Amino acid sequence: MALPKEPRQKMINMMYLVLTAMLALNVSAEILNAFKVVNNSIKNSNDALTTQNKAIIADIAAKAAQKETAAKAAIWQPIAAKVAAYANETYDYVEDLKQKLIHEAHFNPADSSFKIDDLDAAIRLMGNQGKGDELHKKLIDFKNNVLNVDPSIKKEFESKLPMNLEPPKSEAGNMNNSWTDAYFHMTPAIAALTILGKFQNDIKNSENDIVTYCADQIGAVAVRYDKTGVIAGANSTYVMPGEKFTVYAGVGAFSSAAQPTITINGKSVSVDKDGKASSDIIAGGSGKQTVKVNVSYKDQDGKLINEVKDIDYTVGTPSGVAVSADKMNVLYIMGNTPNPITISGGSGSEKINATMTGGSIKHVQGSSFEAYPTTPGEQTVNVVIDGKTTAKKFRVKYLPDPAAFIGTKSGGSMPSAEFKVMGGLIAKLVNCEFEAPFKVLSYKIGALGGGVGSYTQASNDGNRWTGAAEAIIKKATPGTIVYFDDIRVVGPDGRPRPITPIFFNLK
Numbered sequence: 291m292a293l294p295k296e297p298r299q300k301m302i303n304m305m306y307l308v309l310t311a312m313l314a315l316n317v318s319a320e321i322l323n324a325f326k327v328v329n330n331s332i333k334n335s336n337d338a339l340t341t342q343n344k345a346i347i348a349d350i351a352a353k354a355a356q357k358e359t360a361a362k363a364a365i366w367q368p369i370a371a372k373v374a375a376y377a378n379e380t381y382d383y384v385e386d387l388k389q390k391l392i393h394e395a396h397f398n399p400a401d402s403s404f405k406i407d408d409l410d411a412a413i414r415l416m417g418n419q420g421k422g423d424e425l426h427k428k429l430i431d432f433k434n435n436v437l438n439v440d441p442s443i444k445k446e447f448e449s450k451l452p453m454n455l456e457p458p459k460s461e462a463g464n465m466n467n468s469w470t471d472a473y474f475h476m477t478p479a480i481a482a483l484t485i486l487g488k489f490q491n492d493i494k495n496s497e498n499d500i501v502t503y504c505a506d507q508i509g510a511v512a513v514r515y516d517k518t519g520v521i522a523g524a525n526s527t528y529v530m531p532g533e534k535f536t537v538y539a540g541v542g543a544f545s546s547a548a549q550p551t552i553t554i555n556g557k558s559v560s561v562d563k564d565g566k567a568s569s570d571i572i573a574g575g576s577g578k579q580t581v582k583v584n585v586s587y588k589d590q591d592g593k594l595i596n597e598v599k600d601i602d603y604t605v606g607t608p609s610g611v612a613v614s615a616d617k618m619n620v621l622y623i624m625g626n627t628p629n630p631i632t633i634s635g636g637s638g639s640e641k642i643n644a645t646m647t648g649g650s651i652k653h654v655q656g657s658s659f660e661a662y663p664t665t666p667g668e669q670t671v672n673v674v675i676d677g678k679t680t681a682k683k684f685r686v687k688y689l690p691d692p693a694a695f696i697g698t699k700s701g702g703s704m705p706s707a708e709f710k711v712m713g714g715l716i717a718k719l720v721n722c723e724f725e726a727p728f729k730v731l732s733y734k735i736g737a738l739g740g741g742v743g744s745y746t747q748a749s750n751d752g753n754r755w756t757g758a759a760e761a762i763i764k765k766a767t768p769g770t771i772v773y774f775d776d777i778r779v780v781g782p783d784g785r786p787r788p789i790t791p792i793f794f795n796l797k
Contacts, residue, residue: 422470
């Protein structure tokens with residue numbers, strides 16, 4: 291698999307919020323709520339990093355099994371594995387501390403609640419019971435252990451590992467009496483949980499930096515395409531009189547060394563000595579059919595490429611009627627956007643008349659028709675030829691929810707300059723057969739870190755950020771985490787709908 295440079299989630303300036311909360315004898319509900327928002331965001335970030343780190347470790351293991359990369363992987367796989375083991379051990383230790391802190395804050399098992407404003411829970415656990423000093427030593431040991439797994443790691447990361455273990459400065463500019471007091475003395479329970487989550491984020495970011503570095507050192511072997519051949523085909527193998535079809539031809543290059551992985555209609559197909567594969571297909575059904583071909587190969591730079599191609603063909607019916615959906619066996623409700631379908635029978639297309647329940651059908655040309663469903667559920671297409679009616683049932687659904695994007699990214703790490711010039715948020719379908727447009731109606735922007743000293747949130751109408759939302763974006767600098775929540779969009783079916791929130795770490 292490819293190794294994208296995904297988020298580093300560098301949480302900086304978090305303690306400004308903590309120190310602000312400490313200024314008041316009574317912690318305000320607004321500050322407690324801000325901690326809850328940040329704590330949840332850190333947890334989501336940690337979960338994403340955990341998933342990504344596991345994927346990188348798995349990819350390194352896969353490279354160790356490939357003859358082209360086995361030698362280098364043998365050097366870097368043990369290093370990555372040790373770093374992952376240190377990270378998991380320390381992360382789990384902090385997770386155990388979080389559970390103990392929740393119980394210290396009067397945990398209620400009936401509803402899993404606890405006193406988020408408890409100012410004594412952190413003091414009891416981290417101070418009186420000595421867990422603060424123990425945590426500090428664990429984090430120092432983790433940092434030393436991962437830096438010392440190999441001299442090259444220490445040289446590369448000693449000055450830039452995302453883990454600062456110095457106590458934060460007070461507002462007067464002086465250092466606090468101890469590391470434990472600086473972070474946990476008179477700290478509300480929810481704030482202490484957020485701080486512990488921040489340390490977990492440091493651990494996962496450190497692991498991510500190093501295992502990604504190890505994966506990059508393994509690299510990939512360039513592939514030379516040493517075989518060529520003619521590629522030819524047609525968009526249909528069956529037409530009615532007077533109908534057009536397209537023939538294409540070209541020259542393809544193949545690699546006898548790369549040996550691509552090829553599946554045809556989900557079945558793995560062996561590759562010959564020239565790097566090509568072939569499979570016999572038994573035609574089934576009637577009307578337009580599609581063969582899906584999935585090819586995974588390495589380009590000449592060693593980058594893993596995965597491509598899916600559809601090969602269409604038409605199965606004729608000497609008698610009776612055939613109805614098939616061109617885009618999956620589902621029709622989507624899309625307003626004025628059509629669902630292309632093929633209707634063929636034993637007679638010419640001029641003798642075919644088609645209607646459907648819960649929608650309408652329009653004849654385009656030849657065997658090509660367009661369906662416009664309006665009602666979800668099971669609907670019936672009725673085809674009449676020479677006075678004889680044949681029914682075919684289809685499932686009708688709404689389009690799936692789109693994903694939110696800033697530029698081409700749906701979250702993760704992004705340079706702050708690139709982020710700002712995007713100017714707004716867009717929504718589009720991912721992995722869908724249709725390119726149906728979605729309009730962004732509104733969303734909320736939240737930001738913390740970098741140039742945004744305390745958690746700030748604003749609502750925004752339309753896809754481009756304006757007003758208060760634009761002001762937040764202008765203040766964002768490297769180190770800022772920007773959240774997009776309560777995102778509402780509308781598609782071609784005219785139904786407003788919420789979609790999944792996203793967040794970015796600016797660098």
